[in-house]
Amino acid sequence: MSSADATSPASAPATRASVLIVGAGLTGSLLACLLGEAGWEVELVERRADPRVGPPQAGRSINLAISARGLQALRRAGLEAAVLAQAVRMPGRIIHDRAGRTQFQPYSAGQRHAINSINRGVLNRLLAERAAACPSVRLAFDERCVAVDMNRPSASFRHEATGAMREVSADLVVATDGAYSVIRDSMQKREQFEYSQEWLHAGYKELTMAPAEDANDAWENEGRWRMDPNGLHIWPRGESMMIALANAEGSFTCTLFWPHEGLHSFNSLAGDASIRARLERDYPDVLALIPDAVEQYRANHVGHMVTVKCSPWHVNGKVALLGDAAHAIVPFFGQGANCGFEDCEALADSLFECGGDWHAALDRYQELRKRHADAIADLARQNFHEMSHHTATLRYKLRKQVDHLMHRLMPRVWIPLYEMISFTTIPYDDARERAARQWRWLWFGAGVVVGLVGLGAAAAYLVARKG
Ligand SMILES: Cc1cc2nc3c(=O)[nH]c(=O)nc-3n(C[C@H](O)[C@H](O)[C@H](O)COP(=O)(O)OP(=O)(O)OC[C@H]3O[C@@H](n4cnc5c(N)ncnc54)[C@H](O)[C@@H]3O)c2cc1C
Incomplete structure (x- = not known):
């Protein structure tokens, strides 16, 4: 004892x-x-x-x-x-562009998983x-x-x-x-x-979007949420982003992930006017839904993230x-x-x-x-870059579509990385290796097809010339 x-x-x-x-x-x-x-x-x-x-x-x-x-x-x-x-439940991402338009991107084909x-x-x-x-x-x-x-x-x-x-x-x-x-x-x-530790160059600050006062102000006049609750909202803005997740009682927790230092960083904003201008520029559609955003911004601390x-x-x-x-x-x-x-x-x-x-x-x-x-x-760490830079790009959307299409065609053979990480218990490193292997096979297969088509075309051309 x-x-x-x-x-x-x-x-x-x-x-x-x-x-x-x-x-x-x-x-x-x-x-x-x-x-x-x-x-x-x-x-x-x-x-x-x-x-x-x-x-x-x-x-x-x-x-x-x-x-x-x-x-x-x-x-x-x-x-x-x-x-x-x-x-x-959040079966996908909801991407917000600068003009306030949204696009739903399911995490899995047919929104089966959330x-x-x-x-x-x-x-x-x-x-x-x-x-x-x-x-x-x-x-x-x-x-x-x-x-x-x-x-x-x-x-x-x-x-x-x-x-x-x-x-x-x-x-x-x-x-x-x-x-x-x-x-x-x-x-x-x-x-x-x-021992190793690596600080992320970005920090985070949370803002709360309060529930709607009544159903008329709520999203699709249902519940108390002011936005669609069934999705992880992302405002990808390059070096920075904001995300929002719904809470069961009707509020949303919005999290700003911004660099600590630099042009568009937490440290670059001093007065209320610059805070409001930045929020208005990057998240115009949400600002109206969080009337006290600037006050919250000033009151809430900046969190640090470390690996x-x-x-x-x-x-x-x-x-x-x-x-x-x-x-x-x-x-x-x-x-x-x-x-x-x-x-x-x-x-x-x-x-x-x-x-x-x-x-x-x-x-x-x-x-x-x-x-x-x-x-x-x-x-x-890699996903920070993907979420803030790529989610809104055409290349990213095409890649996701190919990922989901391959999964639909060969559900046992091909599983997108995000699905393996979030919707299975395949050990993380095995999932990472398997995803890399899947894409290698796909590129190899695409290369073989292109090669065969090229050969076929060349053969057809030669035959046509002889004839
Ligand atoms: C912004 C943000 C968003 C996140 N989102 C997600 C997410 O969506 N999904 C997800 O899976 N993870 C998420 N995480 C990560 C998740 O929060 C952590 O991985 C998780 O909380 C780790 O749990 P833990 O019990 O190891 O540590 P903690 O949750 O940090 O708990 C540690 C506990 O130990 C106590 N403690 C500390 N020091 C002492 C002491 N000296 N004596 C006694 N008690 C002590 C603390 O008070 C605390 O209660 C997020 C993290 C952050 C920062």
Whole structure:
């Protein structure tokens, strides 16, 4: 058993868990559900307030898109139906041009598949409720992890309000404390720990489009949304873009992705007039729907986006990283949480199957996930460029049509990359390789056809000349 930290101003009794999870965000809470369901002793400790009480805490984005991978993991925790009941279905993209015209681009042929927009606070609350319903799971809030002991292993927490310290020891400590993980920071000080971080040149700022006052102001006089809720809205503007996702209660979360620096950057706008002029120029159709856009712009902070890759994901089978703590990615494939949810399944399965050999379990977990987490990190960065530059171009639209046509003709052989990532659970790196292979085959096939046609034409010409 562990002992309480002697230096604390008012030490609470120490506790012991079989698994200590640090950070009750999306992945920490889901992991607690999966382990708790299996009867494991789990303690889940979070620095923020309990999401089950009071208004949602400010997070890194108001809503997010959950797709096949996330849904599969949520299903395992018995939460899929509850999550979908609170989500808005988005079977495609809705592209807005500068003149305010829109074009719907389905994600899959016949709109069979959709991603699902859900409020982050609602999702976190559902996960926390589910975890709390497991008798072997203890939850603690308002306690910030300030140190980790990799050898015992244990973690020390400081209460956010009282300053009281306590230490929790466990057989295994799992860090799910997000992209700026303090536990990963401690690992970085160890020898042989590989680490890279890459900041995106663009940041993000959220604006909320409030629900319509009454049905007459609503989109197609239905519900309370001011735009079509069933699509991921994109305003592609080259170096920058805005997206908007519907929330179930009728609002939209609009997110500006702009460069931090430069001509059309966040830092280039000083006064209200320049903010309004920029919004009017790039998003004329939305400005009328968000009357307080300039006030919101001034009030809301600019978020930063980082890609983090590191290895190994565990120290001696005692402390492990999961979710954004292991692999923060930029949000342009809508996969950060989905990927973290897959991690939860892989870690839980590895632990269940290892027969108590934690080291082997964590090696297995990293082997299952690392390559694929790196792949989706790269794909997500590339997708920023695709969404902001290409979605409105003819070349992009043609390519999408070919992608969908090939899928229709050969559904088992050809699956578009976006579909593999969002609507299947094919591991990310396998999906990336397969998509590249599909296009290589297509270009090769097209080359052969062109060659044969050329040869045929040449032969016909020669025959005609002889005759
Ligand atoms: C703008 C934006 C849009 C996004 N959109 C999508 C999307 O559409 N689809 C998708 O799948 N993903 C999306 N993501 C990514 C997604 O938000 C993350 O991948 C996901 O939240 C990671 O979950 P996590 O549990 O690993 O980390 P987090 O959700 O960050 O949770 C970490 C938790 O740890 C707590 N914590 C941190 N430090 C400590 C500490 N010292 N002690 C105790 N607790 C601590 C935090 O308070 C938090 O609750 C988006 C991200 C951004 C920024």
